[in-house]
Amino acid sequence: MSTRTIRQCGHCDEDFEPSPSQLCTPGFGKFCSRRCSGAAIRARARDPERVSARFWSKVDKSGGANACWPWTASLRSDGYGQMHVPGKNGGARASHRWAWELTNGPPGRDVFVCHHCDNPKCCNPEHLYLGDDKSNSADKVARGRHVRGERVHSAKLSDADCARIRELLAAGQSQSAIAREFAVTQGTISRVATGARRSPPTCSGAQG
Secondary structure, X not given: OOOOOOEEOOOOXXXXXXXXXXXXXXXXXXXXXXXXXXXXXXXXXXXXXXXXXXXXXXXXXOOOOOOOOEEOOOEOOOOOEEXXXXXXXXXXXXXXXXXXXXXXXXXXOOOEEEEOXXXXXXXXXXXXXXXXXXXXXXXXXXXXXXXXHHHOOOOOOOHHHHHHHHHHHHOOOOHHHHHHHHOOOHHHXXXXXXXXXXXXXXXXXXXX
């Protein structure tokens, strides 16, 4: 008569019986379900020490304490770095905001983290300061970065993109499928469809 193997789930702490395949595969059989396995992976990814170590490993500090510390990993279309942490405030966030938060604490939802150095990739906390929407806009004007329409780097969709999206919508393609093709949200496609976003011939820029 075979002996049952009972283990404790590494996430929910409930007892469960691993399947034969789990018992035979190294590293498996630690969780009672895929849900618990996924939750444990996300929890590890959100661990503050892991997040900090992961973030700073992607920042180049070789220039010294006073130099810009450029982000060396994924970049947004506007030139700012970004890092994704599962379940952390909705996903990807700008790398300079991470730099501020990991050094000084969360800046606040409606607070802008701005650069003294005007280097979008820079993650040196000494080069960052906090501002609001008004001061951020004033800073853009002062630095000559206040532009509109297709020149706005944070606008993922060009005028040609918007025209093509309207053609696809008219042809009957779904908004979700088009969103996947252009790597934007379905809401963005919906705004293009209603003319709320970049409706030719007049274009207006969006806040980055």
